[in-house]
Amino acid sequence: MYFFAYGTLASGGLMAEKCPKAKFISRAVLKGYRQTALNVVPDEGSSVDGVLWEIDEECIKVLDEYENCPYWYKRKEMEVFSEKTGDMKAVVYYRP
Numbered sequence: 001m002y003f004f005a006y007g008t009l010a011s012g013g014l015m016a017e018k019c020p021k022a023k024f025i026s027r028a029v030l031k032g033y034r035q036t037a038l039n040v041v042p043d044e045g046s047s048v049d050g051v052l053w054e055i056d057e058e059c060i061k062v063l064d065e066y067e068n069c070p071y072w073y074k075r076k077e078m079e080v081f082s083e084k085t086g087d088m089k090a091v092v093y094y095r096p
Contacts, residue, residue, distance in 0.1 A: 001054070001056070001057075001091060002080075003059075004050050004052055007050075009066075012051075018066060021059060025052040025082060026083060028049075028050055028081060029047045029048065029080060030092065031047045031079075031081060032044055050080075052082045072095065073094060074093070074095070077089040077090065077091055077092070
């Protein structure tokens with residue numbers, strides 16, 4: 001599965017620590033959202049820069065724990081764009 005990271009999880013060092021099997025794909029953009037201090041919120045004219053990773057089920061469990069999902073953050077698939085993959089679906093953490 002693919003994971004779009006913004007904020008602290010966009011750090012290669014943190015992802016290497018949390019999910020050593022994660023594979024960096026490329027820089028990516030979440031269009032139609034803007035980043036607040038701890039979240040992404042819909043905003044038609046904005047975009048959020050981040051990083052696209054390929055991860056496995058083991059990693060998503062670790063990330064859920066790190067993000068306190070589903071209590072603090074939730075996750076859903078959103079469309080992101082990267083030059084390597086074009087438009088595609090990736091898991092994104094957000095606060096409702």
